[in-house]
Amino acid sequence: xxxxxxxxxxxxxxxxxxxxxxxxxxxxxxxxxxxxxxxxxxxxxxxxxxxxxxxxxxxxxxxxxxxxxxxxxxxxxxxxxxxxxxxxxxxxxxxxxxxxxxxxxxxxxxxxxxxxxxxxxxxxxxxxxxxxxxxxxxxxxxxxxxxxxxxxxxxxxxxxxxxxxxxxxxxxxxxxxxxxxxxxxxxxxxxxxxxxxxxxxxxxxxxxxxxxxxxxxxxxxxxxxx
Amino acid sequence: xxxxxxxxxxxxxxxxxxxxxxxxxxxxxxxxxxxxxxxxxxxxxxxxxxxxxxxxxxxxxxxxxxxxxxxxxxxxxxxxxxxxxxxxxxxxxxxxxxxxxxxxxxxxxxxxxxxxxxxxxxxxxxxxxxxxxxxxxxxxxxxxxxxxxxxxxxxxxxxxxxxxxxxxxxxxxxxxxxxxxxxxxxxxxxxxxxxxxxxxxxxxxxxxxxxxxxxxxxxxxxxxxx
Numbered sequence: 001x002x003x004x005x006x007x008x009x010x011x012x013x014x015x016x017x018x019x020x021x022x023x024x025x026x027x028x029x030x031x032x033x034x035x036x037x038x039x040x041x042x043x044x045x046x047x048x049x050x051x052x053x054x055x056x057x058x059x060x061x062x063x064x065x066x067x068x069x070x071x072x073x074x075x076x077x078x079x080x081x082x083x084x085x086x087x088x089x090x091x092x093x094x095x096x097x098x099x100x101x102x103x104x105x106x107x108x109x110x111x112x113x114x115x116x117x118x119x120x121x122x123x124x125x126x127x128x129x130x131x132x133x134x135x136x137x138x139x140x141x142x143x144x145x146x147x148x149x150x151x152x153x154x155x156x157x158x159x160x161x162x163x164x165x166x167x168x169x170x171x172x173x174x175x176x177x178x179x180x181x182x183x184x185x186x187x188x189x190x191x192x193x194x195x196x197x198x199x200x201x202x203x204x205x206x207x208x209x210x211x212x213x214x215x216x217x218x219x220x221x222x223x224x225x226x
Numbered sequence: 227x228x229x230x231x232x233x234x235x236x237x238x239x240x241x242x243x244x245x246x247x248x249x250x251x252x253x254x255x256x257x258x259x260x261x262x263x264x265x266x267x268x269x270x271x272x273x274x275x276x277x278x279x280x281x282x283x284x285x286x287x288x289x290x291x292x293x294x295x296x297x298x299x300x301x302x303x304x305x306x307x308x309x310x311x312x313x314x315x316x317x318x319x320x321x322x323x324x325x326x327x328x329x330x331x332x333x334x335x336x337x338x339x340x341x342x343x344x345x346x347x348x349x350x351x352x353x354x355x356x357x358x359x360x361x362x363x364x365x366x367x368x369x370x371x372x373x374x375x376x377x378x379x380x381x382x383x384x385x386x387x388x389x390x391x392x393x394x395x396x397x398x399x400x401x402x403x404x405x406x407x408x409x410x411x412x413x414x415x416x417x418x419x420x421x422x423x424x425x426x427x428x429x430x431x432x433x434x435x436x437x438x439x440x441x442x443x444x445x446x447x448x449x450x451x452x
Contacts, residue, residue: 110416120346145447157446161429189432190336196429199422203387206415207445215447219430220383221371221439 001175003058005029007072009065009079009091012043015101016078018149019141019180020060021047026179029058033068040068066092074172076141077102077128081115085127094134097172100125100194101141103201111206114199125163125194138164139194140173140185143201145214155182158216162186163193186219227401229284233298235259235291235305235317238269241327242304244375245367245406246286247273252405255284259294266290292318300398302367303328303354307341311353320360323398326351326420327367329427337432340425351389351420364390365420366399366411369427371440381408384442388412389419412445 006023010016011032020030024047032047034040040062047060062068069075074097079087081104102124104115117123125139140162148156160177162185164170170187177185188197200217207215232249236242237258246256250273258273260266266288273286288294295301300323305313307330328350330341343349351365366388374382386403388411390396396413403411414423426443433441 110418113416113418114422116346120342148447161433163429186433187436188429189436190339192336192339193425193429193432196340196422196425199419200426203389203414203419203422204445206419207387207412207448210413210415211448213447215445218444218446219433219441220444221374221441222433222437 001178003027003029004074004172004176005072006074006076006176007031007033007068008076009033009068010077011062011068012039013078014146014150016076017043017047018146019076019078019101021050022149022180023176024051024058024060025054027056027058028176028179030060031068031071032060032062033065034062035065037062037064037067069093069096073097074099081105081124084124085131088128088131091132093132096135097169098128098132098135098137099141099173100128100137100139103142103198105199105202111209112202114202123192123194123198125191129191136166136169137191138162138166138169138173139191139197140177141180142197143204143217144180145216147214148216149180156180156216157218159183159219160185161188161197161219163188163191163197165191186222227404230254230300230398230402231298232300232302232402233257233259233294234302235294236303237288238265239304240372240376242302243269243273244372245302245304245327247276248375248406249402250277250284250286251280253282253284254402254405256286257294257297258286258288259291260288261291263288263290263293295319295322299323300325307331307350310350311357314354314357317358319358322361323395324354324358324361324363325367325399326354326363326365329368329424331425331428337435338428340428349418349420349424351417355417362392362395363417364388364392364395364399365417365423366403368423369430369443370406371442373440374442375406382406382442383444385409385445386411387414387423387445389414389417389423391417412448
């Protein structure tokens with residue numbers, strides 16, 4: 001499996017930091033991106049400390065978002081949905097493989113639910129693809145818990161479902177998933193199915209609240225197929 | 227756990243027949259409903275044959291939809307989304323616990339995807355609740371494979387996620403899930419999250435096509451919480 005150079009946009013948030021840590025732990029080099037390079041460098045130092053003594057680990061550093069992207073082949077969008085479109089439109093994403101794990105969620109007294117994007121015919125990942133037409137955008141890592149990512153289990157007992165319209169783009173996320181779960185990601189179909197994966201996180205949040213757990217999903221029945 | 231009397235609307239289709247079989251196998255009495263009683267009776271006879279020799283099995287019979295509902299406490303809606311609203315509006319559902327496993331899906335050359343219901347702010351289950359305001363509607367069993375249900379494994383290695391606005395209503399589906407998976411269903415939150423569970427089936431269909439499997443989902447991390 002190739003080692004990737006991954007820019008993590010939103011790299012100082014719990015999802016970005018946790019995924020970056022997992023990628024670096026398994027040999028990928030990561031650049032955590034933030035609006036302010038100093039803030040990203042502080043978090044990168046925290047990740048580097050967690051990586052000390054891990055054989056074969058990649059390098060973690062921090063940079064501005066633009067510098068992080070310039071240094072990478074792969075860009076992970078791990079930003080809040082609030083302000084997502086403006087941020088994505090401002091990033092130099094042309095020619096990159098972009099992985100979106102952005103979850104457009106809303107919260108009210110009845111709990112978490114999905115925000116409606118484009119009248120039900122859109123998703124954060126599809127918006128990113130429209131805003132960055134010269135990038136290859138795929139969706140993945142929507143449903144992994146930040147707590148688990150920063151925790152001490154070698155791998156999370158979950159599956160990463162990857163959606164996209166480019167087989168090559170999906171393969172990058174399928175490869176990177178192995179750093180998180182110990183298994184390749186699962187090809188879940190076309191990019192438009194991000195409309196399902198993104199709000200599915202609201203179901204897991206509901207389960208977490210009800211049962212006081214950190215839940216995730218596994219896909220069963222695959223053993224015979226891969 | 228109580229034994230339920232379950233009317234299966236759409237009981238001659240693969241999902242209804244398979245779920246009815248699993249319920250009856252574990253002691254619940256089922257009435258498969260159809261527009262024509264004779265058609266339902268033929269399928270009920272097929273289910274009864276599969277139940278022969280199963281200790282503690284419930285009774286399976288066939289009837290018209292209205293007769294099936296009259297004889298039951300619980301109604302499983304296992305009908306195609308096409309024509310769903312008209313059918314539900316015609317059924318005598320007042321006072322019943324109604325479980326919807328209806329998946330509003332569409333298919334084109336890019337595969338399966340979710341149909342947009344009410345501009346992204348609806349689902350088949352929510353439509354059923356609106357059309358039958360004196361029933362308690364919950365969503366469950368959306369993602370179990372009909373092939374697995376009619377197969378020979380004692381239980382499916384999957385989880386049934388249950389959503390609804392009534393705790394009592396959800397408990398019925400949580401109980402019935404044990405007949406399918408060997409474990410209680412998982413409370414996944416409010417009824418509006420059926421917007422996610424229904425189209426999630428499109429992701430599983432995509433996985434099935436890609437990997438030539440019959441996939442399902444399990445929720446991980448629950449062990450400590452139940």
